[in-house]
Amino acid sequence: MKSLLTFILTIYEVTLFVAVCVVFYPIALLIFIFTAPFDKRRTLLHKFSCVWGSIYIWLQPFWKVTWEGKENIKKDQAYVFVSNHQSLLDIIVLYGMFKHFKWVAKNSLLRVPFVGWNMALNDYIIIKRNDAKSQIDMMKKSEKMLREGNSVMIFAEGTRSIDGNLGTFKRGAFIMAEKAEVPVIPIALDNMYKAVKGKSLWINKVTDMKVKVFPPLNPKDFKNTKEITAKVQEIISGQLDEWRSAEK
Structure with missing residues (x-):
């Protein structure tokens, strides 16, 4: 049975x-109509x-997000932002970065x-799971967006974690x-x-949600994509371990 507080918070949200x-x-529709040209x-x-x-974060009295490392993002540089994925809330939280990007x-x-x-309306990058053609189209559109100066945001695990533990990163x-x-920013x-x-x-x-933006990594500094994939997973995994050790 869910607690009364959980029930009230859910109804409120x-x-x-x-x-x-x-x-x-x-309002979004009007912005699109007048700015699209x-x-x-x-x-x-x-x-x-x-x-x-x-x-949704600002008006939720029990939610607080602590940010670190936003200064690692340069204004006029496109990046591939690679994040771990824990819940539906991640999407809302990452909008709080207030940096231009396209979601995958x-x-x-x-x-x-x-x-x-x-x-x-935002022309985000859409993918159908388990559809090979859609995956190819997603990669092509992502590359096009990056070359046009848009950053791309992607959850490297491909799906949400059930318990907060890190899954295997896709390449x-x-x-x-x-x-x-x-560059890639973990x-x-x-x-x-x-x-x-x-x-x-x-x-x-929950009052202690955390986000850390790391310095960019240049793919050219790694032998192959397997190596940089492992490095980014190591960085994020290490940060999760550090946070959780501090909470004990």
Whole structure:
């Protein structure tokens, strides 16, 4: 049986989610209509989407996100951002970076009212799981976006962790970085899985979510994509271990 606090927080967050979507989507649509002819990269719309995502953190009294390392991101440089993935909350939290990027997201998210529609307006990169052609198309579009100056955000594990432990990193993010000749920035997230566990939608009280943005890694400094993949996984794994040791 869920606690009364969990029930109240969940009702509050769901109500907030719907209310914000209803208010913010028409604004996003107007931004798209008026800026699409000259803002091909959707920079203004993405900035607005960052506010949209972040408002769920700002208006949740029991959630606090501590950021470290944003200064490692240069304004006019495209990157492949590689993050671990713990819960649905990761997406909302990473919007709080307030940096321009394109999500690599599964196609099922497009069916989510308002949120999916906004993703389409932003021209994010969509992939169908277990579809070889879709994976190839995703890689091609990601490389194109990177060459046009857009950063790309991808969850290297490919799916959410059930218990917060790190899964095996896939090489796709590192292959696209190598082909587009852009740096990779590792991002470590922790305690998001405590706020929204696994595939559940129940909201829990958490006050110590953490994000660390690491300095960029140049694919040219590594022998191959296997080596840089292992290095990024080592960096994120080490940071998770450090955070959890400090909590004991």
